[in-house]
Amino acid sequence: TQLLEQSPQFLSIQEGENLTVYCNSSSVFSSLQWYRQEPGEGPVLLVTVVTGGEVKKLKRLTFQFGDARKDSSLHITAAQTGDTGLYLCAFRTGANNLFFGTGTRLTVIP
């Protein structure tokens, strides 16, 4: 059973375009995390969102936690080739384990 579904699974866009990827669940989470993983590397934490409705910005990346704390989105403005990678959302369980979503593979074409 996959608790975190991410969409789209694949996304290919031109440099300079905007995009949004989604992380959805039927479960309520105390927090959600977003990671980016580049080929041959492990995932790297981008942000943690904690409060329902919270918006966090990291340069051209905007992260939002849903009001009901069941979903989250990542919006990238003016995508660059360096944004290419696998974007993962994740949550911590009550036992403090860390589970990941299915991932969105983003390719930014120059």
Added chain:
Amino acid sequence: GAGVSQTPSNKVTEKGKYVELRCDPISGHTALYWYRQSLGQGPEFLIYFQGTGAADDSGLPNDRFFAVRPEGSVSTLKIQRTERGDSAVYLCASSRQWNTEAFFGQGTRLTVV
């Protein structure tokens, strides 16, 4: 070292053989995680250690998989009687405490032929 180190970086083994994958976490990190990742997919949880003990091993797919962390630092993931379906990248991560940022190694790419 400064980061999580995994060895070997690549491992090719024959079906039916035994393999060991090693993870050296960041010094002082008490939590250690193992994941398996297939191409283009999110990491699939295998096992989570707090100190020397496995706090959650519910992700281990079957009894061919086993992991240890005897001194609360280095961990070894052991796979017996490997199958072609075990081929994947095995990722290790560590965090200072149970609720702090997890840092990942670069993974071990296991190929079973």
